Amino acid sequence: MIRMSDVSMVYENGTRAVKKATLRIDEGEFVFLVGSSGSGKSTLIKLLTGEVRPTEGRIVVNNYNIGTLKKREVPYLRRTLGVVFQDFRLIEKKTVYENVAFGMRAVGASERAIRKRVPYVLELVGLTEKKDVRPLELSGGEQQRVAIARALVNNPRLIIADEPTGNLDPARSLELMTLFEKINELGTTILIVTHEKELVDKFAKRVIVIDRGEIISDQTGGYYKYEEPDTESYQF
Ligand code: ADP
Numbered sequence: 001m002i003r004m005s006d007v008s009m010v011y012e013n014g015t016r017a018v019k020k021a022t023l024r025i026d027e028g029e030f031v032f033l034v035g036s037s038g039s040g041k042s043t044l045i046k047l048l049t050g051e052v053r054p055t056e057g058r059i060v061v062n063n064y065n066i067g068t069l070k071k072r073e074v075p076y077l078r079r080t081l082g083v084v085f086q087d088f089r090l091i092e093k094k095t096v097y098e099n100v101a102f103g104m105r106a107v108g109a110s111e112r113a114i115r116k117r118v119p120y121v122l123e124l125v126g127l128t129e130k131k132d133v134r135p136l137e138l139s140g141g142e143q144q145r146v147a148i149a150r151a152l153v154n155n156p157r158l159i160i161a162d163e164p165t166g167n168l169d170p171a172r173s174l175e176l177m178t179l180f181e182k183i184n185e186l187g188t189t190i191l192i193v194t195h196e197k198e199l200v201d202k203f204a205k206r207v208i209v210i211d212r213g214e215i216i217s218d219q220t221g222g223y224y225k226y227e228e229p230d231t232e233s234y235q236f
Contacts, residue, residue, distance in 0.1 A: 001025050001026050001027045001029075001061070001062065001157070001158060001189055002023065002024065002025040002048065002059075002060070002061055002158070002191075003023075003024055003058070003059070003060040004021050004022055004023040004024075004047075004057065004058070004059045005022050005057055005058050006020050006021075006022055006056065006057040006058070007020070007021045007022070007023075007047065007054045007056065007057035007058070007059055008020055008021070008054065008055050008056040008057055009040075009043055009047060009052060009053075009054055009055050010055045016213055017040045017043035017213055018040045018043050018044055018047065018054075018210075018213045019212075019213040019214050020057070020214070021044065021057070021210075021213075021214070021215050022215070023208065023215060023218070025189065025191065026189075027157065027189055028184075028187065028189055029189050029190070029206060030180070030181065030184045030189075030190045030192075030203075030205045030206065031190065031191050031192070031205065031206045031207075031208060032192050032193075032194060032200050032203075032205055032206070032207045032208070033045075033191060033192070033193045033194075033208050033210065034193075034194060034195060034197070034200060034207060034208070034209050034210070035195070035209055035210035035211055036195060036211070037195070039210045039211050039212060039213070040210050040212070040213040041162075041193045041210060042162065042193075043213075044193075044210065045160055045162055045193060047059055047066060048061050048066070048081075048160060048191075049077075049078065049081060049083060049160065050064070050066055050069055050074045050077050050078070053066065053067060054066065054067055061077060061080075061081070061158070062077065062080040062081070062157055062158060064076070064077040064080075079107060079154060079156070080156055080157050080158065081156050081157075081158050081159070081160060082150075082151030082152055082153075082154070082156040082158070082159040082160070082188075083151060083159075083160050083161075083162070084144070084147050084148055084151045084159065084160070084161035084162070084164050085147070085161075085162055085163075085164075086162060086163040086164060086166035086167060087166075087167065088135070088140075088143045088144055088146070088147045088167075089147065090135040090143060090146055090147060090150075091135075092134060092135055092136055093134070094134070094135075095131065095132050095133060095134055096122070096127060096130050096131050096132070096133055096134070096135070096138070096146050096149075097118055097122070097131040097132065099135065099146055099150055100118050100121060100122060100146065100149045100150045100153050101114050101118050101153075102150070103150045103151075103153045103154055104117060104118070104153050104154060107154060109154075117153060117155075118149075118153065119131075121149040121152050121153050122149055124149070124152070124182075124183070124186075125145040125146070125148055125149045125152075125179060126145065126179075127142065127145055127146060127149065130142060139172075140167050140168050140169075140172065141168050141172035141175060141176060144164060144165075144167075144168065144172075144176055145176070145179065147164075148161075148164075148176075148179065148180075148183070152183065152188070156188065157188065157189060158188070158189045158190075158191065159180070159183065159188055159189070159190050159191070160191045160192075160193075161180065161190070161191070161192045161193065162193045163193055163194055163195070164176060164180075164192065164194075165177070165194065165196060165199065170198075170199075173196065173199055174199065174202065177192075177199060177202070177203060180192060181203065204220070204221055205220065206218070206219070206220040207219060207220075207221070
């Protein structure tokens, strides 16, 4: 699924955004990636999606070696991934149904397959009733659920969500994480980038902490230990 060994990434201006990161995420896992602003979370995600290349080290995502991937091969890697962004990135002029169907049309799916799959994912994210509405008529939480449906529609093995709750209130954020949990239970591997400590604490999941480009903690249990590594309140 995801294998990184001794991966470093240096931007052209000399910024070392990721330093010697070693990481393994297996099929079926649910993982939070946390860290403060500028710690290297987005760079790590971009390494996984093939948007940037490692300067050193080896990354394999769904059997694609990112370091040696040719530009024309990137779309094949992307088809094995679903990506969800903080700002939803929906098409305003299209209905909910069409936004989700778009992801399938882009990879050349048949109309028959689309008619079968889109209602299923809309049901999964709880938006069946809203299928004919346009994104701007939806709440933030609903818009994000459309984005999740779109990420799911091609049945990816891995979903990467970059600050998916950044624009949502705490109640909607909790609902959204619960939805990711349900999707995970149905078999999709989930990697969620977030800096929301309280939210991470509510889920007993694996938490990887990145600080100044380095992975400084990786443990299961849902406790975000980054700020107080020696805290005594470590309990579940
Ligand atoms: P995060 O997502 O945790 O906020 P980033 O991965 O965006 O962190 O950034 C990690 C470091 O890399 C920061 O020091 C940031 O300023 C730097 N950085 C990010 N993108 C670029 C870029 N395109 N060019 C140069 N430096 C960058």
